[in-house]
Amino acid sequence: MLKLLLPVLLLALGIGITVATDRPDPPADFTFVNRGDVSTLDPQRMSWMQDLRIARLLYEPLVRLDVLHENYKVIPGVAERWDVSDDQTVYTFYLREDAKWSNGEPVTAPQFVYSWRRALLPDTASDYAKLFQFIKGAGEFFEWRTNQTADYADRVGDLSPAERRDEVDRMWAETLAKFDELVGLKALDDRTLQITLKAPTPYWLDLCAFAVFSPVYEPLVAQYERLSPDTGQIKIEFGWTKPPLTVTNGPFVLERWRFKRGLFLRANEHWWAKDTLDIETIAIPSIEDPNAAVLAFETGAVQWVSDLTADYRVALLRDKQAFYEEHADEVARMKAEGMDQFAIAAALPDDPRKHVHAVDNFATYWYNFNCLPTLTDGRPNPFHDARVRRAFAMVIDKKPIVDEGNRVGQPVANTLIPRGSIAGYTSPAGLKCVSDFEGDPEGLAAHIEEAKSLLAEAGYPSPDDLPVIELLFNKDSGHDLIAQQIARDWQRYLGVQTSLSQKEVGVFRNDLKNANYMTSRAGWYADYADPTTFLELNRTGDGNNDRKYTNPAYDALLDQAKFELDPEKRMALLSEAERIIMEEDLPMVPIFHYISLYLFDPNEITGINPHPRANQDLYLVDVLGDGKGRDEIKRIKKDSDDVSAVGSQN
Amino acid sequence: MRGLLLRRLAQLPLILLVIYTITLALAWAVPGNPLENPAGRQPPAAVVEAMKRQYNLDSFPRFYTSYLTSATGLDYAGDLVSGRLAEQREQAEAAGVAAPPRYIFDLGPSLKYEDWRVNEIIAGALPVSIVLGFAAILIALVVGLLAGVIGAVKPNSAADIATLVIALIGISLPSFVVGMLLLIVFAVSFSLFPVGGWGTVSQMVLPAVTLSLPFAAYIARLTRMGMIEALGADYIRTARAKGLAENTVLFTAFLLVLSYLGPATAFAMTGSFVVEKVFNVPGLGQHFVNAVLNKDLFLIMGVVLIFATLLVLFNLVVDVLYRWVDPRIS
Numbered sequence: 017m018l019k020l021l022l023p024v025l026l027l028a029l030g031i032g033i034t035v036a037t038d039r040p041d042p043p044a045d046f047t048f049v050n051r052g053d054v055s056t057l058d059p060q061r062m063s064w065m066q067d068l069r070i071a072r073l074l075y076e077p078l079v080r081l082d083v084l085h086e087n088y089k090v091i092p093g094v095a096e097r098w099d100v101s102d103d104q105t106v107y108t109f110y111l112r113e114d115a116k117w118s119n120g121e122p123v124t125a126p127q128f129v130y131s132w133r134r135a136l137l138p139d140t141a142s143d144y145a146k147l148f149q150f151i152k153g154a155g156e157f158f159e160w161r162t163n164q165t166a167d168y169a170d171r172v173g174d175l176s177p178a179e180r181r182d183e184v185d186r187m188w189a190e191t192l193a194k195f196d197e198l199v200g201l202k203a204l205d206d207r208t209l210q211i212t213l214k215a216p217t218p219y220w221l222d223l224c225a226f227a228v229f230s231p232v233y234e235p236l237v238a239q240y241e242r243l244s245p246d247t248g249q250i251k252i253e254f255g256w257t258k259p260p261l262t263v264t265n266g267p268f269v270l271e272r273w274r275f276k277r278g279l280f281l282r283a284n285e286h287w288w289a290k291d292t293l294d295i296e297t298i299a300i301p302s303i304e305d306p307n308a309a310v311l312a313f314e315t316g317a318v319q320w321v322s323d324l325t326a327d328y329r330v331a332l333l334r335d336k337q338a339f340y341e342e343h344a345d346e347v348a349r350m351k352a353e354g355m356d357q358f359a360i361a362a363a364l365p366d367d368p369r370k371h372v373h374a375v376d377n378f379a380t381y382w383y384n385f386n387c388l389p390t391l392t393d394g395r396p397n398p399f400h401d402a403r404v405r406r407a408f409a410m411v412i413d414k415k416p417i418v419d420e421g422n423r424v425g426q427p428v429a430n431t432l433i434p435r436g437s438i439a440g441y442t443s444p445a446g447l448k449c450v451s452d453f454e455g456d457p458e459g460l461a462a463h464i465e466e467a468k469s470l471l472a473e474a475g476y477p478s479p480d481d482l483p484v485i486e487l488l489f490n491k492d493s494g495h496d497l498i499a500q501q502i503a504r505d506w507q508r509y510l511g512v513q514t515s516l517s518q519k520e521v522g523v524f525r526n527d528l529k530n531a532n533y534m535t536s537r538a539g540w541y542a543d544y545a546d547p548t549t550f551l552e553l554n555r556t557g558d559g560n561n562d563r564k565y566t567n568p569a570y571d572a573l574l575d576q577a578k579f580e581l582d583p584e585k586r587m588a589l590l591s592e593a594e595r596i597i598m599e600e601d602l603p604m605v606p607i608f609h610y611i612s613l614y615l616f617d618p619n620e621i622t623g624i625n626p627h628p629r630a631n632q633d634l635y636l637v638d639v640l641g642d643g644k645g646r647d648e649i650k651r652i653k654k655d656s657d658d659v660s661a662v663g664s665q666n
Numbered sequence: 667m668r669g670l671l672l673r674r675l676a677q678l679p680l681i682l683l684v685i686y687t688i689t690l691a692l693a694w695a696v697p698g699n700p701l702e703n704p705a706g707r708q709p710p711a712a713v714v715e716a717m718k719r720q721y722n723l724d725s726f727p728r729f730y731t732s733y734l735t736s737a738t739g740l741d742y743a744g745d746l747v748s749g750r751l752a753e754q755r756e757q758a759e760a761a762g763v764a765a766p767p768r769y770i771f772d773l774g775p776s777l778k779y780e781d782w783r784v785n786e787i788i789a790g791a792l793p794v795s796i797v798l799g800f801a802a803i804l805i806a807l808v809v810g811l812l813a814g815v816i817g818a819v820k821p822n823s824a825a826d827i828a829t830l831v832i833a834l835i836g837i838s839l840p841s842f843v844v845g846m847l848l849l850i851v852f853a854v855s856f857s858l859f860p861v862g863g864w865g866t867v868s869q870m871v872l873p874a875v876t877l878s879l880p881f882a883a884y885i886a887r888l889t890r891m892g893m894i895e896a897l898g899a900d901y902i903r904t905a906r907a908k909g910l911a912e913n914t915v916l917f918t919a920f921l922l923v924l925s926y927l928g929p930a931t932a933f934a935m936t937g938s939f940v941v942e943k944v945f946n947v948p949g950l951g952q953h954f955v956n957a958v959l960n961k962d963l964f965l966i967m968g969v970v971l972i973f974a975t976l977l978v979l980f981n982l983v984v985d986v987l988y989r990w991v992d993p994r995i996s
Contacts, residue, residue: 022987023807023987024808026983027803028800030796030797030800031796031797031800031804034794034796035797035870038793040865040866041865053779055778055779055780056779056780057781058781119762138710138713139716141717145710162710162713166715169716169719233763235761235762236761236763238761239754239757239763239766244720246719247716249720253775254775255766255767255781255782255783255786256766257781260764261763261766274948275782275787275791276791276948277790277865301863302948303863303946304946305862305943305944308861308945311849311854312861315860317860317863520698522699523698559710
C-alpha cells in the first residue's frame with residue numbers, strides 16, 4: 017500500500033516546496049488594474065498607454081503636466097525653470113539641485129543628452145523617435161546613422177572578426193562626433209540643458225513632459241548596451257528596468273515586478289517633492305480577464321479599474337444613467353457650478369451605480385479611403401475622386417453605430433480632432449451625416465440626393481458604374497459590427513455593392529501600409545496637445561498617411577502654421593487645414609471619438625482626472641479616509657482660479 | 667533500472683534537438699513580423715530591418731545556430747573562457763551598479779515582453795504551473811480512484827451509473843464553463859474563495875479543482891475498467907478462495923492509472939491555458955498560446971523545449987515507479 021501512496025506523496029511534496037518559496041506582495045495603499053500588461057519600462061522604447069502610465073510614476077522628465085488642471089498646465093519637473101529665446105527655437109532648462117536618482121545620485125544635464133540620444137539612435141528603434149526630430153539636426157542624424165549601419169551591413173561579409181570589432185568602434189566614435197556636430201542638444205554644464213529646435217514648436221514643453229522624454233540612469237543602462245560586430249549597431253538588452261537593478265528618478269520606485277503577476281511600487285525617498293504624496297505604496301496586479309477585473313473591484317481587491325471592457329459594461333452604464341436621472345436636478349446644478357464629472361459623482365449619495373465613469377478620449381475612430389488613382393491590383397480607384405469620398409462619407413448613419421454596435425454611447429464624430437480637447441483651437445463644422453437629420457425626413461432626402469449627384473458628377477450616375485466596395489478591418493474589438501453597419505448604409509443610400517474583408521491584425525496593418533485596400537477602419541490616440549498630432553497624419557508622405565492622401569494646399573497650411581509665431585493665427589491656419597479634410601476632401605470619415613470607462617468609487621479614491629488626454633498621474637491619488645495624506649477630494653483646477661503661477665515661463 | 671535511466675537521459679538531448687528543429691521550422695513559417703507592434707507607433711522600415719538583423723530574424727540558418735549555441739550554454743562557456751564575463755562584471759562594478767544577469771542556458775529575450783528574458787519568464791511561471799498541475803493531478807487521483815472503485819465493485823448499479831455520468835460531464839464540459847460556474851458559486855455568491863490571482867492556498871483551490879476534472883474523469887474510467895477486468899481474472903478467484911482482502915485488486919487497476927500519470931502531469935502543468943485565463947493564474951500554459959499569437963520566437967522555443975523535457979522526465983519517473991511497484995515488469 018505504501019507503494020501506492022508514493023506518487024501521491026511525491027505530488028504533495030512538490031506542491032509544498034513551491035508554495036513555501038512563494039512570497040506574496042504586502043497589501044498596498046492603492047491598488048489598480050492597468051489597461052493591460054506592461055510591455056516595457058524603458059522610457060525611450062515605450063508607446064503603450066499602460067507603459068507610459070507606469071513611466072510617469074517611475075520617471076520624472078524636465079517638466080510635468082498638472083493633470084489636475086483643466087488645461088493640463090506645464091509645471092516644473094527636474095527643471096526648476098527655463099528660458100525661451102525670442103524666436104522660440106532655443107530652450108534653456110535649469111535643473112533643480114535636489115533632483116536625485118533613487119540611489120541618491122544627482123540627475124544631470126548630460127544624462128538627458130544621453131537618454132535623448134538613445135531615443136534618436138535608430139539602434140534603439142524607439143517608436144517615438146519622430147518626436148525628438150523637432151530638435152534641430154535630429155532628423156539628419158537619425159538618417160545618417162541609419163545609412164551608416166545599413167552600409168556596414170552590406171560590407172560586413174568581407175571583414176575578418178578583428179576588423180569588424182575595430183570598424184564598429186570607429187563607427188561609434190564617428191557617430192558620437194556626428195551627434196555633437198548636428199544635433200541641437202547640449203549640456204552647458206551639469207545643471208543646464210540647451211535645446212535648439214528646427215522651428216518654433218509651441219507645444220515643445222508639452223512634449224518635454226511626455227514620458228518618452230524622461231532621463232535614464234546612464235551608468236546602469238550603458239552596461240546593457242554593446243556594439244555588435246555583426247550589425248554595427250548597439251545591441252540593447254532591457255533587463256535593467258527590473259528591480260533590484262533599476263534606478264529611476266520619479267515619485268515612486270519599482271520594488272517588485274513579477275511577470276504576469278503584478279508590480280509593486282513604493283514612494284521614492286529621494287524624490288524632491290515626496291512630501292506632496294498622499295500614498296506610500298501602489299500595487300498593480302496583472303488581471304487580464306475583463307470580468308475578473310470587475311469581480312476584483314466588486315470584492316474590494318482593487319480600487320480602480322482603468323479600462324472597463326467586460327461585456328456587461330453596457331448594463332453598468334445604463335444603471336448609472338438611471339441613477340443620474342434620479343438626481344437630475346442636483347447634477348444639473350453642480351454642472352452649472354462648473355464642477356468636474358468626478359467631483360459631481362462624489363457629491364451624489366452613496367450608490368454602487370455611480371462607480372462607473374465614461375471619460376472622453378483624445379482619440380478618434382474613422383474609416384480610411386484609399387486616395388491613390390489606382391488600386392494595387394491595377395483597377396482604377398473611384399475613391400481617388402474627392403467627390404466620391406464625400407458622397408460615401410455623407411451617407412453613413414453614425415448614431416446607430418455607437419448606440420447599437422458599440423453600445424457604450426461614444427460621442428459621434430464630425431471632425432478628426434475631438435471638439436474642445438485642445439485649448440485655443442476651434443474645430444470646423446465638419447460634414448453632415450445621416451444622423452444629423454433625425455426627425456427631418458425631407459432634409460435627409462435632399463442630403464442623400466446631394467450625395468448621389470456628387471457621384472454622378474464624378475462619373476458614376478448609377479451605382480452599377482462603381483465596383484464592389486470593399487471594407488477592410490481587423491478581427492476582434494467589434495470592428496465587424498461597425499463595418500456591417502457602414503456597408504449597410506452605403507448599400508441602402510447609394511445602392512452600391514459592398515464586400516467585407518476581415519483580416520488578422522498583422523496582415524491588416526500590412527495592407528494599410530501598402531495601400532492594398534479600398535476603405536478600411538482606423539483609429540488614432542493622439543500624443544500631444546496640438547492639432548498637428550492629428551493633422552500630420554494626412555500630410556503628403558507621412559509614415560502614418562495610410563490613405564496616401566496628398567493635397568498641396570493642405571500641406572502648405574501645415575507648413576505655414578509651423579512658422580507662425582502668433583498662437584491665434586497659427587490655430588486658425590490649422591483649423592482651416594482640418595476644414596479641408598473634413599468638409600471637402602474627406603481622405604477619412606470620422607465615425608466616433610473613443611471613450612474610456614473607469615470603475616472606481618469617487619468617495620474612496622481621488623486624484624483621477626476626466627481630461628480627454630487621459631494622462632493619469634497616479635502619484636496624485638489619495639485614498640480617502642485611510643488616515644494617510646490629506647484625505648480630501650481633489651477638484652480639477654481652472655485657469656480662472658489660478659492665482660500663483662509656478663515656475664518661470666519666459 | 668540504471669540502464670533504463672542512463673539510456674533515457676542520453677536520448678533526451680537528441681529528442682530535444684529534433685523537437686527544436688521541427689518547432690523552429692514551423693514557428694518560422696508563421697506569417698507576421700514578431701517585432702511589429704500592431705497597435706502602437708511604427709518605427710521606420712529601415713529601423714525595423716536593422717532590428718530584425720540584430721535578432722537574426724532575417725536568416726533562418728543564423729537564427730538556428732545562434733539560438734542553439736546560446737541555449738546549450740556554448741555562448742556562456744565561450745564568454746567565460748575568453749574573460750568577457752569577468753570584464754562585464756568589472757565594468758558594472760566600476761559604474762557602481764549591478765552587473766547584467768547571465769544565464770548558462772540562455773533561452774534568449776522575449777520579443778513581445780522586451781524587458782524579460784525567456785529564462786525569467788519560465789522561472790516565474792514554472793513553479794506556478796508545478797503547483798497547479800500537481801494539485802490538479804492529486805485531486806484527480808483521489809477523486810478518480812474513489813469513483814472508479816465504487817463503479818467497479820458494483821457494475822451497472824446506480825452508484826456506477828452516477829460516477830459514469832459525472833465522469834462524462836467532467837470530460838465534456840469545457841473548463842471555462844466549469845471555472846466560471848465555480849467562481850460564481852464559491853467566490854461571488856458564498857465568498858469562500860478569492861476570485862483570482864495566485865499566491866495563497868485559498869487562491870489555488872478553485873483553479874486546481876477546475877483543472878482536475880477531466881483528469882479525474884479519465885482516471886475514474888481507467889480504474890473502473892482495470893478493476894472489472896482484474897475482478898474477473900482467474901488469479902483473483904484463486905486469491906479470493908484463499909481469503910485475500912478485497913482491496914488488493916485496486917493494486918492491479920492502479921498500474922493502468924500509473925502509466926497515464928506521466929503524460930497527464932505534463933499536460934496538467936502546461937495545458938492550463940483556459941484555467942489560467944479564468945482564474946488569472948500566472949502559469950506556463952498561457953505562453954503556449956500567446957507566444958504563437960505574438961510570433962515571439964524565443965518564447966515559443968523556450969516553452970516547447972521545457973514541455974518536451976517535462977514530458978520525457980515524467981514518463982521516465984513513471985517508468986521507474988512502474989517497475990518498482992510491479993516487479994513483473996523489468
